[in-house]
Amino acid sequence: MYDTIIIGGGAAGMMAAITAGRREKSVLLVETQETLGKKLSVTGNGRCNITHDPISLSAYHTDMPKRLESVLSSFDLESTRKFFESIGVSVYNREGYVYPRSNEARSVVRCMELSLQEANVQVMTGITPADILKTDTGFSVKLGLETYESASLVIACGGMAGSEVGGSDSGLLLAQGFNHRIAEPFPSLTDLHCTGLSFNKLKGIRVHGRVCIIMDGEIISEDVGEIQLTENGISGIPVFNVSYEAISGLNIKKPITAVIDLFPEMDIKMLRAYVEYRCNIGRRSIEEALLGLLPEKLIPEILKLFGLNGKKAGRLSEIDLDNLCHILKGLALDVCGYGDHSRAQVMAGGVLLHDLSDSLESDTVPGLYFVGEVVNVDGICGGYNLQWAWSSGAVVGNSI
Numbered sequence: 001m002y003d004t005i006i007i008g009g010g011a012a013g014m015m016a017a018i019t020a021g022r023r024e025k026s027v028l029l030v031e032t033q034e035t036l037g038k039k040l041s042v043t044g045n046g047r048c049n050i051t052h053d054p055i056s057l058s059a060y061h062t063d064m065p066k067r068l069e070s071v072l073s074s075f076d077l078e079s080t081r082k083f084f085e086s087i088g089v090s091v092y093n094r095e096g097y098v099y100p101r102s103n104e105a106r107s108v109v110r111c112m113e114l115s116l117q118e119a120n121v122q123v124m125t126g127i128t129p130a131d132i133l134k135t136d137t138g139f140s141v142k143l144g145l146e147t148y149e150s151a152s153l154v155i156a157c158g159g160m161a162g163s164e165v166g167g168s169d170s171g172l173l174l175a176q177g178f179n180h181r182i183a184e185p186f187p188s189l190t191d192l193h194c195t196g197l198s199f200n201k202l203k204g205i206r207v208h209g210r211v212c213i214i215m216d217g218e219i220i221s222e223d224v225g226e227i228q229l230t231e232n233g234i235s236g237i238p239v240f241n242v243s244y245e246a247i248s249g250l251n252i253k254k255p256i257t258a259v260i261d262l263f264p265e266m267d268i269k270m271l272r273a274y275v276e277y278r279c280n281i282g283r284r285s286i287e288e289a290l291l292g293l294l295p296e297k298l299i300p301e302i303l304k305l306f307g308l309n310g311k312k313a314g315r316l317s318e319i320d321l322d323n324l325c326h327i328l329k330g331l332a333l334d335v336c337g338y339g340d341h342s343r344a345q346v347m348a349g350g351v352l353l354h355d356l357s358d359s360l361e362s363d364t365v366p367g368l369y370f371v372g373e374v375v376n377v378d379g380i381c382g383g384y385n386l387q388w389a390w391s392s393g394a395v396v397g398n399s400i
Contacts, residue, residue: 001026001137001138001150002026002027002028002122002148002149002150003025003026003027003150003151003152004020004026004027004028004150004151004152004400005030005139005141005152005153005154006020006027006028006029006030006153006154006156007030007129007132007154007155007156007157007171007174008030008031008154008155008156008157008171008372008374009029009030009031009033009036009037009125010031010036010037010040010156010158010166010373010389011037011039011040011372011386011389011390011393012156012158012371012373012388012389012390012393013029013031013154013157013371013393014036014037014112014113014116015083015112015392015393015394015397016156016369016371016393016394016396016397016400017029017116017119017121018087018112018115018116018119019393019394019396019398020121020396020398020400021116021120021121021397022119023397023398023400025400026120026122027119027120027121027400028121028122028123028124028148028150029116029121029122029123030124030125030127030129030143031123031124031126031127032125032126032127032128032129032166032170033125033126033166034126036112036123036125037108037113038166039158039162039165039166039167040105040108040386041105041106041108041109041165042105042165043386044099046104046105046106047100047103047104047105048099048100048104048105048386049097049098049099049381049382049383050080050084050089050091050098050099050100050108050383050387050390051077051080051098051383051384051386051387051390052096052097052382052383052384053077053096053098054077055072055076055077055384057069057072059380059382059384060377060378061244061348061377061378061379062353062377062378063352063353063354063376064352064353064354067353067354067356067358068353068388070358071358071360071388071391071392071395072387072388072391074391074395074398075390075394075395076391077387079394080390080391081098083394084100084111087112087114087115088111088114089102089107089108090102096382097382124143127144129141129143130142131147132153132174132177134178134365134368137149137151138150138151138152138153138367139151139153139367139368151367152368152369152400153367153368153369154369154370154371154396154400155171155174155351155368155370155371156171156370156371156374156393157174157374158171158347158372158373158374159171159172159185159346159347159350159374160172160185160187160341161187161188161189161341161344161345161346161347161373162341162342162344163341163342164342167341167342167347169185171350171351171370171373171374172185172350172351175350175351175374178362178368179364180351180352180355180362180365181351182349182350182351183348183349183350183351183352183376184349185347185349185350186247186248186347186348186349187243187247187338187341187348188240188243188244188344188345188347188348189240189241189243189244189345189346189378189381189385190243190247190339190340190343190344190345191230191232191234191235191239191240191243191338191339191343192234192235192239192243192246192258192335192337192338192339193232193335193336193337193339194233194234194258194334194336195333195334195336196331196332196333197333198301199229199230199232199233200231201297201301202229202298202301203229203230203231204228204229205228205229205295205297205298206226206227206228206229206236206295207226207227207260207262207294207298208224208225208226208227208262209224209227209238209260209262209264210222210238210260210261210264211223211224211227211234211238211239211242211258211260211261212242212259212260212261213245213249213256213258213335214256214257215249215254215256215257216254220245220249221245222242223237223238223239223241223242224264225237225238226238227239227260229298232337233335234258234260235339237381239258240345240380240381241380241381242258243338244348244378244380246258246335246338248348250335250337250338255334256335257332257334257335258332258333258334258335259330259332259333260330260331261328261329261330261331262294262328262329262331263328263329268325268326271325271328272321272325275289275321275324275325275328276321278290278293278313279313279314279316279321280313280314281313283312283314284312284313285310285311285312286308286309286310286311286312286313286316286324287299287300287303287309287310288313290302290303302324302327302328302331303324305327306320306323306324308320308324345381345385346373346378346379346385347373347378348376348378350373350374351370351374351375351376352376353375353377356370358395359395359396359398359399360375360395360399361396361399369396369399369400371389371392371393371395372388372389372392373385373389375388375392377392
């Protein structure tokens with residue numbers, strides 16, 4: 001009999017296994033994929049944004065912030081740095097984003113694999129657990145033709161995001177099998193589908209700007225950065241960071257508007273003066289006056305909103321200039337959909353944190369633990385979701 005069986009060999013599962021193994025607990029780590037850390041190996045565009053410095057609770061969504069704070073405090077930023085140094089991963093900080101010095105996510109996975117070996121963790125990959133049962137002495141798990149027993153069980157299966165790299169609902173199904181309550185899952189850190197522009201003509205355009213999500217006439221989320229235009233709408237890190245609130249609104253049938261400020265560094269008065277100055281350079285058309293200020297393909301799309309195409313820049317009326325500047329500061333797009341789980345970086349929803357202890361043990365099934373993405377905790381871009389994986393995995397590994 002093992003002290004614990006951990007189902008799921010991603011970031012949180014490996015962290016829990018290493019932590020428990022270092023405490024000389026007998027650990028069996030089971031992964032349905034052929035390799036460990038498949039999703040981790042591609043995170044951060046293959047560079048692995050390990051964590052963020054500092055970690056802010058406001059960057060997370062959950063049903064129980066105080067419990068989230070307890071877990072993050074139990075294995076904090078400094079603990080994370082020390083852990084990765086201990087397994088051979090040196091890190092550096094780039095404007096709050098913490099990366100391995102190798103700039104290779106794969107090297108993080110390899111160092112964790114070596115640490116699993118050093119901690120005497122037994123690893124089984126390419127096998128799907130079946131008949132997972134609570135017993136008088138703990139749990140039993142059927143793997144192939146054999147049944148294995150353990151005193152405790154850790155569900156670390158991840159979430160539904162990133163189906164190409166192993167994302168699935170298996171962890172949610174296991175939780176439901178143990179009668180755990182689930183916050184309805186939905187994709188987060190994903191693109192938003194919009195109407196308001198001819199997006200099929202604008203795919204690939206990138207602009208710097210602020211995106212604000214409007215619901216019931218109020219801004220419910222906003223972020224600044226590089227916004228990418230897609231064939232369906234908008235994408236990029238600032239869009240990902242506001243997608244949770246936008247999708248939550250859509251899910252309760254609320255009209256959602258994404259308002260883009262293409263010049264967040266200027267107020268409307270400054271922008272008005274600058275655009276008027278550009279319109280008086282030579283005898284240019286308004287399209288020519290905006291060259292070098294906006295991506296060329298975007299210019300006619302902006303101008304047609306007020307019928308300004310083809311006009312001489314120097315002959316624009318005061319009203320025309322006002323309308324143009326208000327569009328540049330507040331391009332309103334109706335949000336009509338979003339990228340599915342295959343496109344999302346993380347799953348929102350999952351096992352309610354309210355139903356777990358501070359050590360992430362089930363309140364109703366003794367010895368059953370949940371870690372990582374399967375729990376109802378998700379954060380914005382920048383290493384927050386991996387920090388939750390490390391913290392939750394370490395807390396459980398120390399509690400086994």
